[in-house]
Amino acid sequence: MNLLNQSLGIHEQALQLKARRLEVLAQNIANADTPHYKARDIDFRAVLNASRQADTAMNATRTGHYDAGQALSPDGLRFRTPFNTSFDGNTVEMSVEQAQYGKAAADYQATLQFLENRISGIRKALKGE
Template identity: 25%
Template sequence: MNLFSNTISTLEKGLDYSSLNQKVISQNIANVDTPHYKAKQVSFQSMFQQSLHQLDANRTDPRHISFKQQGTHPAVTVKSNYQYNHNGNGVDLDKEMSELATNQIYFNALSDRINGKFQSLQSVIRGGK
């Protein structure tokens, strides 16, 4: 959806990231007592690189950094270096709950912002009424 700017599509990608992150955190919490389960995380860097790949910018000097990077997909990685329980489980429940709260705040901020964009579009369509 590219109406007037890339703002709505950027917010949409942010909501996609938040949704994927919510699923991964929920899986980690659900498997907190599963033996030998290793916690997973969503790589924000890959999402950021994907957004940069779609950014259209002109380089005025060859020494400037190119915005066209190798496209990557959202990556869910396993945190294999951590073991919090004696049964080999790698989930730290306190950390996961903290990440869950952070992700919820992030999702709420994005959804409020996209809601504001749609309300602005509605106002324009109605002629400012």
């Protein structure tokens, strides 16, 4: 099983994170008319960097020691800064959200296709083709 995990690399984790981002963007679109709703997004790069650094993170040896760096929220959610403010306090901009959703969906499909090709190659190697 370790061989399979090594061959897929970080792409499995990236696929899960991209799926979560699609959910967050869909929530933004669904709440476009909700007063005082704040649009959110996932900082994909920061979450992946945090997961990579978790393996090499420095641990405090005493309780009085400080943690290194700023902690990222576990889910990586950030509030989006709007280009145009709304009168009701809603920060969802449909054109931005739809564009981000389309781009995120294409990224998800590309990662999924990459994983399918990688698994297909592994399957061929195991069959001896």
